[in-house]
Amino acid sequence: MVTPVIRTVDLRSDTVTKPTESMRSAMANAEVDDDVLGSDPTAVLLEREVAEIAGKEAAMFVPSGTMGNLISVLVHCDERGSEVILGDDSHIHIYENGGVSSLGGVHPRTVKNEGDGTMEISSIEAAVRSPKGDLHYPVTKLICLENTQANCGGRCLPIEYIDKVGELAKKHGLKLHIDGARIFNASVALGVPVKRIVQAADSVSICLSKGIGAPVGSVIVGSRKFITKARWLRKTLGGGMRQIGVLCAAALVALRENVAKLEDDHKKAKILAEGLNRIERLKVNVAAVETNIIYVDLPEDPKFGAEDACKSLEVLGVLVIPQTTFRIRIVLHHQISDSDLEYVLSCFEKLSSSVPEEKV
């Protein structure tokens, strides 16, 4: 009897992307220097390039998206007693260890994230604390948006929406930060340049290590003044690294080679979403699949939830994440092939036969 060779298809996140040959070569040959005592020349190149892409004055490389967001929130909210308005399902609020509060002393005020990743404009406005300085209130300093919005399924915030939130922020003397971990995905999906999408924002954090596939890092962009303060805070948090040109060289390759591939990731996500939705007992909101993230819903039977499903899929070599009790998350990236898609569909078909019938 022949034992089937199990392949591994890693759909847990677009962070799993490994450096390509051209990245490895760039890393090996990178021109470097001490970025704390002075500046690393390759980091300077990267920062200039990303600032230009985002249409902002300056940029700064940081080890992670978490640090990118933490620094941005803390710089905008640099007064004791500050409050930030953000989505109740935002990455900053859910997956960043509450760092803005525990490390930064900033208070969060959440507003419900709608299915499409936005927050109702009127709800945002209602959450802004009165400037009359009531004895009971913190002071609202900042609004944060997330584009694409991950927990809502990689949804794109339209430019008009972002502009409106920007106007609201200005009206109330607030700053606007965009968690743009997957901003390139939004840009490709909307067919709009990054700099137009983030025009209204005072700062943006942009991941290099997700869909565009660099091994490490994010970049924060903003005004020169903002970035100067951000640099100090980066050092304080311990993010000041020395010869980072090694990592920045890979990121420059990523920007050059992998942004164009994101469109393919979106196409593959759509194909996979449609295929999964056709499988009995599985449900996918195909219209909501705008970029590279898919949510698959299982029938709500406590005997077989998302965790069980993920375990069964793991045995077949397909790695996915249980998002909620009955929801599985799938993330596409450029190191997933068309043949991987077919394999994944066949595994989900196998899975579906072990999923209980939906109770009527």
Add this chain to the structure above:
Amino acid sequence: MVVRSVDLRSDTVTRPTDAMREAMASAEVDDDILGYDPTARHLEEEMAKMMGKEAALFVPSGTMANLICVMVHCDVRGSEVILGDNSHIHVYENGGISTIGGVHPKTIKNEEDGTMDLGAIEAAIRDPKGITFYPSTRLICLENTHANSGGRCLSAEYTDRVGEIAKRHGLKLHIDGARLFNASIALGVPVHRLVEAADSVSVCLSKGLGAPVGTVIVGSSSFIEKAKTLRKTLGGGMRQIGVLCAAALVALQENLPKLQFDHKKAKLLAEGLNQMKGIRINVAAVETNMIFMDTEDGSRLTAEKLRKCLTECGILVLPGNSSRIRMVVHHQITTSDVHYTLSCLQQAVQMIQEPSLS
């Protein structure tokens, strides 16, 4: 005129070697957050073993390493840490343990040799009966080698005695071992013996060992588990870090044995400087790779003038105070660079002190 470049600002300026670049290019990697990066794991296991501790964790910098260690040990609100008034954590880490971590520092005078008086440490420990007014002492921090004292080594015996004080009072002991390997080589004592009394240690890879980035924290398994979460919270959780860890593994293999030569070069430099009129230097205090030289009063020399002359010769040092210059030797400084530095300084000293002769 081609001026050579001799960078004595710090041992952090070291650039990756060819062997490191090759290792980085071919490193086996994976997502260190979703799972673990295999090269990072290899490095962490190696470091834990070397230090004689249960576990280890790679972090982007020494600052983050110290910050994490202080915060994990002082995880209760109202904590206080005892540390040197001239320690790196207190002077050069942006006060992060307080501004970010909410921990209160209690400083003790650093003696010239980098130690703190044992009686003074013990006296600084808060009496738990004074809880109405006092924060609660949780931790003592040492620094080995002690940078601001001139790269001075703390002996194993001294460290052990501080460890005993800590234990007696239910406190933890953390060692900022950014340049621990320098101490180990200079003292001829294995690193694990130097840090035996410590609950945690931070060890730099990007200084004398010459890796491009990073530091490793070592401690107990439960300590490292907490450190991992805090690393994520601070934003130090990186993905395919095997790239950086591969270079660090090469550094441990190839550059650790070279540290003794850095010490020899530093001694050579110090002895040469000591011969110069108007320059004062405590040669005996040059134990590792750092040198502090002072200009003598009444000599017409100032640190600023000397720094300017050095720069003109292509020799880089950090700006500092009006009479003191710091130099740090590393493996990318040759003996010939040392002689070049001495001859430039000799010229400068002569020119400034006897301008009529130049």
